[in-house]
Amino acid sequence: MNIGRAVDAIRKKFGNGALILLYHRIAHLERDPQLLAVTPERFDEHLEILRRKANVMPLKELVQKRDSGLPPRSVAITIDDGYADNLLFAKPLLERHESPATVFVTSGFVGVDREFWWDELDRILLNHQDAGWNVASGNDDEPRHAEYRSLHATLRSSTEPQRLQALHDLQVRTNSGSSARATHRALTPDQLRELAEGGLVEVGAHTVTHPVLASLSPASQHQEIDTSKRKLEEWLGQTVHSFAYPYGGKRDYDKHSVEAVRNLGFSLACSNFRGMAWPNTNRLELPRALIRNWGGEEFERMLDAEFA
Ligand SMILES: [Zn+2]
Known part of the structure; x- marks a missing residue:
């Protein structure tokens, strides 16, 4: 047992911690090299289990109640990036189970005929023979698997202009065009409004271009966060x-990112490292549990282990 888990175990004797779940896509994909998608059937199963075994509440409420005392097994659902499938497949299931969720939207991709850079790599470099391959599978049987891995690492740490140039070069050299696949589109402004309609789904900001914030100057970080907030507010009218x-890893943002989030008046911010939210957990660096395309049994095991 590591120190973090040992400390959590002690804390549990004094009160309830909360778990914030992190999803990305609710979809059937031909291939999923980054393991981002949970199928609608399995998401349905997860929500059913949560209804039986947890207290699902809006993220905002979970953070507010942190100090005054949370019910046991408090859970909030979050979905990152802003794919159209969040409206098409996730929202109907959230409604069916009356489960609130927060969707963090990358504003620069809303209504744009362009895929996220990691999907562009998938579209251009991989093909139908790669259905079973992903970055966790370890064996790169084909040269294109190693190329995908290597370019992924390069582009993740590039600046936005470098990244766009590299993708453009790749599109030209492989004659792949630049149009987004229907299955990999982000939300449009209309879909964004539809997603937020009814109040079950809250929309949060996730920057404009999805950069590694820590690699940017404090001023550029502020601008990425500020612009995404204002653009979403303009579309949503709220x-x-x-x-x-x-x-969201500890090296992907820094104290300037947290400062910008605080100065811009956000009431909470989520990271992407594992842990529970406790009364004294910083509301601007909330840990989350990354959820994979697990069947019901595995999902339930994870839930029981977190709350054990
Ligand atoms: Zn993201």
């Missing part, structure tokens, strides 16, 4: 209170 750091 204030955006929540934020999620792109990639």
Whole structure:
């Protein structure tokens, strides 16, 4: 047992911690090299289990109640990036189970005929023979698997202009065009409004271009976060209170990112490292549990282990 888990175990004796789940896509994909998608059938199963075994509440409420005392097994659902499938497949299931969720939207991709850079790599480099391959599978049987891995690492740490140039070169050299696949589109402004309609789904900000914030100057970070907030507010006609750091690992953002989020008036912000939310957990660096395309049994096991 590591120190973090040992400390959590002690804390549990004094009160309830909460779990924030992190999803990305609810979809059937031909291939999923980054393991981002949960199928609608399995998401349905997860929500059914949550209804039986947890107290699902809006993220905002979970953070507010952190200090005054949470019910046991408190859970909030979050979905990152802003894919159209969040409206098409996730929302109907959230409605069926009356489960609130927060969707963090990358504003620069809304209504644009362009895929996220990691999907572009998938579209251009991989093909139908790669249905079973992903970055966790370890064996790169084909040269294109190693190429995908290597370019992925390069582009993740590139600046936005470098990344766009590299993708453009790749499109030209492989004659792949630049149009987004229907299955990999982000939300349009109309879909964004439809997603937020009814109040079950809250929309949060996730920057404009999905950069590694820590690699940017404090001023550029502020601008990425500020612009995404204002753009979403303009589309939605309501204030955006929540934020999620792109990639969200401890090295992907820094103190300037947290400062910008605080100065811009966000009431909470999510990271992407594992842990529970406790009364004294920083509301601007909330840990989350990354959820994969697990069957019901495995999902339930994870839930029981977190709350054990
Ligand atoms: Zn993201």
